[in-house]
Amino acid sequence: MKWKAKSPYSLTPPTSWSQLPFGDAYSTLIGAHFEKWFARIQGRRLLKISGLSAEVPCHEQLQQVVLNDKTCENLTALCQRRQTIFIEGSLQELPFGEDTVDACLLANTLNFTQDPHQLLRETERILSDDGYVLISLFNPCSKLLFKRKLGKFNFRLFFPFRVIDWLELLNFEILLQQTVSFGHEPKIFGSLCLIVAQKRTLPLTLQPQKVRYENQEILNPVSAFKEKINT
Numbered sequence: 240m241k242w243k244a245k246s247p248y249s250l251t252p253p254t255s256w257s258q259l260p261f262g263d264a265y266s267t268l269i270g271a272h273f274e275k276w277f278a279r280i281q282g283r284r285l286l287k288i289s290g291l292s293a294e295v296p297c298h299e300q301l302q303q304v305v306l307n308d309k310t311c312e313n314l315t316a317l318c319q320r321r322q323t324i325f326i327e328g329s330l331q332e333l334p335f336g337e338d339t340v341d342a343c344l345l346a347n348t349l350n351f352t353q354d355p356h357q358l359l360r361e362t363e364r365i366l367s368d369d370g371y372v373l374i375s376l377f378n379p380c381s382k383l384l385f386k387r388k389l390g391k392f393n394f395r396l397f398f399p400f401r402v403i404d405w406l407e408l409l410n411f412e413i414l415l416q417q418t419v420s421f422g423h424e425p426k427i428f429g430s431l432c433l434i435v436a437q438k439r440t441l442p443l444t445l446q447p448q449k450v451r452y453e454n455q456e457i458l459n460p461v462s463a464f465k466e467k468i469n470t
Contacts, residue, residue, distance in 0.1 A: 244356040244405075250393055252351035254290035254311045259389045261430075264421065268431060269346050269375045270296040272419055276373055276435050277301060282341035286365070288330060288358070290314050292346040293323075304340075306333065331357050335365040342371040349402065350377050350394045356405055363409045366438045372411065374402065374434040378418055381430050399432045411436035 256262030277285070277298040285301045287293045293305040293314055303323045307314055310327050318325040328334040331354060343362045349355040362372055377383050379396040387393060403413055413436050420429025 245354040246395065248393075249353050250351050250395070252289060252291070252308075252348070253390070253392050254307065254309075255313050256291055256294050259392070265431065266291070266294050266346070267296070268419060268421070269433070272417070272433055273297065273344070273373050273375075273435075276371065276415075277342075280342045280371060281369065282367065284339075284341040285344060286335070286340045286342070287344045287346075288333075288362075289346070289348040289351070291351075292344045292348060293317055295344060295346045297344070306330070331361065333361040333365050337364055338367045340365045340370065341367055342373065345372065345374045347375050347377060349374065349397060351392065352395075355395075355397070355402075359402075359405050359409060363411070363438060368438065368440045370438045372406070372436050372438070374436075376402065376432045376434070378429055378432045381424075381428050383430070399434060402434060403436075406434070406436045410439050412439050 253259055256266040259265070273295070274297070280301060283300065283302050285297065285303050287295070287303060287305045290307050290311070290313070293307070294317065297303070303321070305314060305318055305323055305325045306328055307325075308328065308330055310325070314325060317323070326334065330348070330352060343366060345358070345362070349358065352358050366372065376399065377394070377396060379398055383389075383396065399416055403416065406413065413434065415433060415435035417433045418426055418429040419431050419433060420426050424430065
């Protein structure tokens with residue numbers, strides 16, 4: 240397993256779950272577990288980053304925008320059917336201003352991204368205060384551990400604690416870390432890991448300055464001893 244965040248090789252991500260083995264089942268599972276979090280989004284503006292995110296079902300009342308690095312027929316048809324806005328743009332430099340999005344969905348987007356840390360930095364930049372990021376990942380402790388391809392697509396595996404570390408460095412508060420599985424899988428070896436984090440504007444750990452006394456002589460035992468002798 241590669242430990243460097245940025246891969247030296249570019250990856251071609253799938254544009255639909257149907258291109259991956261058991262893809263439709265993955266999409267349904269992600270949508271079911273994130274459903275309650277979709278309902279908590281303030282402002283109702285949800286950005287779905289990548290084609291896989293676009294296909295995850297979610298709350299219909301949300302104002303959904305799909306971002307992918309290229310236009311393809313299945314995404315165009317999907318957005319027309321769901322009356323969703325589609326934008327073509329780079330996933331490394333998201334084409335949005337600061338604090339303009341209320342939530343971002345990255346449904347296994349990091350598994351097919353050359354520089355996942357850069358994508359998370361961009362996600363933090365465009366999220367509004369207290370905005371949510373919802374992330375799903377392939378579980379490296381599952382049967383995918385020794386695989387290098389899903390179908391014809393190369394992918395990368397990341398342990399959840401590593402992604403959580405990146406998020407905390409960006410001042411996100413982790414609200415959920417969970418492994419989910421299909422009915423026949425042991426939970427610990429489930430196929431997916433889910434993470435929900437919220438952007439915080441203040442540091443999560445405050446470090447107040449030490450109190451400084453102006454009268455340093457009070458804390459000087461030598462001076463106090465001399466004064467006692469003189470008296």
